[in-house]
Amino acid sequence: MYLLILFVICNAFHHKGSLQTNTTLNLALNFTDQAPSIIIKFFLPIARQNQQIVGCFVSFENLTLYTFELDQLQLKVNSNIDYDVHSIQSNSDTQLVQYPYYSMIYLLCQSDQNIIIDYELTYLEDYLNPFCINNCKGYNDTRNGNSSYCLNNYCECSLDKLGEFCQLDSSYLINSNWVRVNLDSYQWKYFYYQIRNTNIELQSNLDQSDQNISKNSFINKVYSLTLRQHPWISIPNRKFSYFLTNCSSLSDTLQDLISEETTETILYIGLYNNNSIQVKFNLSVVTTSSDDDDEVQRNKLILIIVGSVVGVLLLLSFFLSIFNNQRMNQNAQHEENIEQNLEIQQIAFKSPSGIRQFYQGFTKQFIKDYFDPINVQEVMKSYPGLSQFEDCVICLETLKNGISLEMKLCSVTPCFHIFHFQCLSSWLQKQRNCPFCRNEFNRIQIQNIYPWVELNKEKRKSESEQESQYLQRLKHNQNTDLSQDIQLNDSQQDFVHGKNRPTVEG
Template identity: 35%
Template sequence: MIIFTSILIYFGYCLPNYQGTTLPDTQQIIKLNQTQNFDSLIIKFYKGGANVLCLASTIDQDQTKISDIEFTNNSKGSQVYDYQSYQANSEYQLVQIGYIAMIYIKCLQSNQNQQPINIEIYYSENQITLGCINDCNGYNYPEIMNSVCVSESCHCLDGAFGQFCQFQSSQISSNVLTSITLESHKWKYFQFQFSSIDINLFSQNQEEQLYYSFVLKQNPQLQIPTLEDSHKLMSINDIQQQLQSKQIDTYVDIIYIGLYNNQSQAIDIQFKVITSEEEQESTFERNKIIIIVTGCVVGSLLLFAFGLSALKSRQQRQFQLQIQEAIRRNLSQVQELDQQPQNPGQQLPQINHKGFALRFIKDHFKGHNYEKIIKAYPGLSQFEECVVCLEQMKKPSTKQLKICSVSPCFHIFHTLCLEEWLLRQKNCPFCRTEYTRKKIIKDYPWLEVNTIRVNNTDSTYLSRMKNNQDKNNESQIEFVKQQPEGQFPNQMEEINE
């Protein structure tokens, strides 16, 4: 029953908040729920084979024609559109716009076609970030697939490129013949690593309507291989001169090659990248042997990597157990302190150690990169170790330990440690400030890393956190002062000492 419920929740989260269709050159006005509180809208257009450019706007677009659009890589004004996907004739187009109650949708076509375009709209908590459309999630919203957004720029993972890494590529090697099926009026992209610009593209096909183009990895967000920049695919294609005209940086050694089929039916093609016009068949055969030997070596390395991965997984499990053990010890110490009287005849109030629900914790104590938090709030740099597990946050041993969360009282911990703590305790592991659901919901969000905004700006402590003027234990002093008299006497005595 629990598994079935979890599946329903997962698919419910993945479903769009609005679904509909529209016809080319026909404006559609979509009205959304004004009571919703979200930062942006993700709009995905599935156009199939139609050659259209879909716009989303906050103003009327009824008179807009495709000839009125000044095509650039970045949308301008109130119009938002996916220029790269239009260039590449992709089946999907994806845009992000600030949350509004009324959206004007219009898909402009360059030829007569009445094929309907499907529309999906998702409510998003991600704010619009320059250079990170849909927080670099690509078409597979809401799941992150191909990249991450760092410093307002999408960093694509291997096998993906584009403004928000929406295009997929297959890796090819030098002097290895590759066979593929190229669909009608479609691009197919390949990633190639080179050590010399003396590169040639060889094709065994002599078709009339085959084209190729390429883009450098150093700036894939600004351009993609398109038909306008392409060249006819011949038996031998010398692209050395084209690479020289682009003034390649010596540190850039990867290009994305695009092949395009301009015919009305799919075709099978065979091609390879070679490094010399005079390469002989014997060289190719020798390279095949080298590839086989390399495959054996790679297989051995994979087995070694599997062993390392198993060892790393074991270490992570041990670390998880250490965290849980540290939390249990801390909770036991807190319980012992709660049971000790402040004065003879006076008992401290008993604290309920039952914590919050996991979903509530994940929603309100979200994790961020430690360096990103310190950049926004330099005063938090005094916290270099997590007080729960006593492991480093500033110089962590694993990537997982870089992800940290900040409490409402502006103390920083590992996200995993804070989650484990709040499942059992409703207070801060550092200063023992008590939390309630009502107070957390009222103050949330107390941390805004992307917009660098601080709630409760009347707080002297938070102001000093923002301007790197904090002193040791000042956070404890201020939060204890804000508590009713007689509460947290142990913390005050410790600070005075």
């Protein structure tokens, strides 16, 4: 018992030896019921190099009188004689048989020549599951990296494995991608391919003029096809094979393999070298229908368009967020500047004794009615002389190049000084004077002279409302630096000289 555990832990074989082909070898086993099953591996690399096919068999019956048709072997069903049918068909270098424990078993390897075959025998602590040989791990120990597994009493092989217990390797073929193939004598190699349509070809660069290859070798390279199976019943084999040419169409064969009930899309391709010497060539699977290529191109175009649209939208949202943040920051800064300047202006107006004078301003409705907002460009178009006022003296921001809508609206005082409407409105709510020249405003005077700015071409003309030289110069963009006393009319002179100013009681 301890010896069995030691061999299981160390993954070691218990017994090895050799046998002569076409001669039955009887083995006496001595672990009784402590080993429910055994595995026997046959190693054929030397034998297979000169043989088209070799088959090894295991039974508790004497095999001396048996002769097998190796080309006609099928999967065994409830047979006392066990063998590795897919390894035999694939002419593999290794064959593996898992068999129940018997005190005496018989081994036989059949071949056309008498040669020596090496074998290894390992005792197992698991009972035999005839549907999951070696736990579906191929020729390797169950703890090795094969990702295949036993599922519902059959082997679920990974894509790169095929065979009854996933013992054969295969390589992935990419559409229109060339691979180098080296086939030893009487050797099979397997590939798998994702089917998208049945209009495909096997293309190769086989050369009939190669001096190292016999005249008939060109037709002795064959291929065989099968779809993926669960479990594997048949693999690509010589019985269902076709001659390999430089351009072999697979369409007809695929049509025979694919039925209406079949949903499998993995195709396995087997290549066989039926020669006694090695051959080398390049191989590729090519889709002959343009539908697949067109679909690929359409998918690429769709991805490019979708990616471009998403990229543009992300870019626009990024710039819009930056613009909105800048606008919010500018508005906040603008309001902060207004408040700071108003506070500065109020502090500047202190009485000689140091007591601040507080002035009662106009109501919002009064300011809206008589200091109504006007577009800066329209005002400067009607009064070009006002263009000399480039900045609002309240917020110190530009008048001419305002960014936001609030900064594009202005208001003109009766003394013809221009400010942002929002700035002037905040100012006049606290005190009744011009932020620029400090002329005080009287509600009655403002009502009497309103409107003092006319943007229409046709203005009211009356004897009591004559345009002053100052307004004429503003309209004609002339110098307005002369003495203000000679430019203002009588009503505006009142603001300059302090007439009718409201008195502030301390």
